[in-house]
Amino acid sequence: MRPTALALLTLLTLAPCAALPAQDVPLATGDSHAGSLEPHDAGHRYTLSVGAEHHVRGSVDQVSVDVALRILGPDEEVVAGFDGPPRGAEPFRFETEAAGDYVVEVTPFEDESGDYVITLDRNEPIAADPAGRADQLLSTYDNEHTPGAVVSVWKDGETVFARAYGMANLTYGIPYGVDTPTNIGSSSKQFTAFAVMLLVERGELSLDDDVRTHISELPDLGETVTVRHLLTHTTGYREFLNLLSMTGRRMDRGDSIDRRELIEIVRRQPALQNAPGSEWNYNNTAFGLAAVIVERLSGRDFPEFMRDEVFEPLGMTRSVVRASPLHMLPGRAVGYMPGAGGTWLEINDLAGAMGAGGIYTTVTDLQRWAQELGHPTLLSPGSVEQMTTAFVLTDGESSGYGLGLFVDEHRGLRRVHHGGADMAFRSHFILFPGIDAGLTVQSNHALFDGGIPARLVDAFFGEHMQPEAEDTDDESREAVAAVDPDFDPASYAVESFDDLAGRYALDKMPGFVLTFTREDGSLYTQGTGQPRIEIVPTSELTFELVGVEAALTFHRGEGGTVGTLTLHQGGDHPGTRLEETDEPADLRDYTGRFFSEELETFYTVTLRSELPLEENDEADEDAPPAQDALVLQQRRLDDMALTAGGADDTFHSATGFALTFERDRNGQVVAFYLSNGRTRDVRFARLGD
DSSP: OOOOOOOHHHHHHSOOOOOOOSSOEEOOTTOEEEEEEOTTOOOEEEEEEEOTTEEEEEEEEESSSOEEEEEEOTTSOEEEEEOOOSSEEEEEEEEOSSOEEEEEEEEESTTOOEEEEEEEEEEEEOOSSHHHHHHHHTGGGOSTTSBOEEEEEEETTEEEEEEEESEEETTTTEEOOTTOOEEOGGGGHHHHHHHHHHHHHTTSOOTTSBGGGTOTTSOOOSSOOBHHHHHTTOSOOOOHHHHHHHTTOOGGGTOOOOTTHHHHHHHHOOSOSSOTTSOOOOOHHHHHHHHHHHHHHHTSOHHHHHIIIIITTTTOTTOEEOOSTTSOOTTOOOEEEEOGGGOEEEEOOOTTOBTTBOEEEOHHHHHHHHHHHHSOSSSOHHHHHHHTSOOBOTTSOBOSBOSSSEEEEETTEEEEEEEEEETTEEEEEEEEGGGTEEEEEEESBTTOOTTHHHHHHHHHHGGGSOOGGGOOOHHHHHHHHTSOTTOOGGGOOGGGGGGTOEEEEETTEEEEEEEEEEETTEEEEEETTSOEEEEEESSSSEEEETTSSOEEEEEEOGGGOEEEEEEESSSEEEEEEOOOOOOOSOGGGGOEEEEETTTTEEEEEEEGGGSOGGGSTTOOTTSOOOOOOEEEEETTEEEEEEEEOSSTTEEEETTSOEEEEEEOTTSOEEEEEEEOSSSOOEEEEEOOO
């Protein structure tokens, strides 16, 4: 998102922020309208006359109210929805198939009230040529007041398109360029894997070596973890970013992480989270350890090794491993996050990321890197093939990930790719070996639209691809086949959704729960720690998320009951329905102070009714008393309300934490096990009274 570029004079000359009339207000390109929302307001409607195959973009400046947006088509069907952070600009963008009057509906989030300003920036035909399409898609980031982005597209070794947008440094007014070094976050992992493969080819190690051969301080956790397991995310080690967040470490506030902590984290781990090779669980710890192995075998610091052995030989003259956020890097892009009142916050890089991240490079250098993967010179073709071949888990299933690279298909073309994020930076590296082509996208905007790279791929390489509906694996084909192409969403009886409504936990990440609700004629889903999103039916059991490239399939079991679903978003993610049980009879059973020996960290579980008044949401004397609920507290984290899960003694927080309490043989709570996605089952023992 970006703040609107309205000048102060423009704001002062707008109509006073009074509630708008109930009728639709026409909105033309360049128009700005001020409005004021009240709690439970039905919303304000702005009408746009839009042609067929048009690109529309605008924003709502959330001056003093958090808004949610819906785009309604000519038949009042929901086309898109937007609900981002509570202040600053809430951008909206959509593209049409049919001409007609479209409506931007502005409503207050929950019970908020306050003022906003809506502006329409673009209403124009979708560009026919790929370069024009790129300019449209990146236009949000293309001015001197916002963080920017840069795109490069190549084919057969030649640059097809390269262009920079917006600013690399807002403090000094430095625009982005195609040679601006940018933090590529986890896209760095492929370089770490490449460094390991160089040492493999020199006979200095084997992918099947026990990692303890090279890092002797690591403990024996009962099963052999190999170098190959490190590079395929299948070790069973704790993921350090998720783990350290449990300790109250605030990476979003610039807290430091020393990379030496990675070894200590594994040393303190009591057991592996999974048998090595049996489960793919994205793991930054593993790639940090891989960089340590490179250093120990080469006798050089990782940044020095990468400079001498990879970057300089390939002519990647603007690429460097930034060892820490304290290291200077001339000419680099600076990362930004939107702040209150249209301001921008400068965000530091993650500390301790080397190996898992930490590389600054340019789109020009990444094109050289793509040429190396397609036509190897430093490595043998066989080693590159290993990097770009998906690892097979012990159950025979493909992980979809090679050595530091994702491997899959996009519309019939084999795709090798990796995305990256480091606090405020976003990157995408995409390679299509079959047509010797690819692209890179980089941005220093924390809320960069991650759907843009896929649209650019379609714009530049669509002629080489199958129609979109054919881009599915076997399981996805079954889901698509279940969608009735003749289904009319208007015919869906919304009352039947009550049979599907409820909470579903993703099987591989049970702390992430999708909640489904119905409000009159509208259907919604909300993921743990995320805003609510409207969904629309595509058949009786399939739905699409409005404004998000994702879909849902509910599954009926024996007896016709719905107990499972599949979330289709970057793959298929099965989930299981949580039983709707009453709260436990006595929540006091769970209260107390808990301590983890592994993390040396305390948590307190208390009742909301026992919190001090200034921390309690019952401060309003006229409000009805709040129901007792468990609250999880840690001195550096915000209080987290807990809701009962589908199993006994299991609770979840909106922030993604999952707690399972342990009882002794007398039924007394003695501990809980804490999980938050990539890190699971960290034990916290209850302390005596």
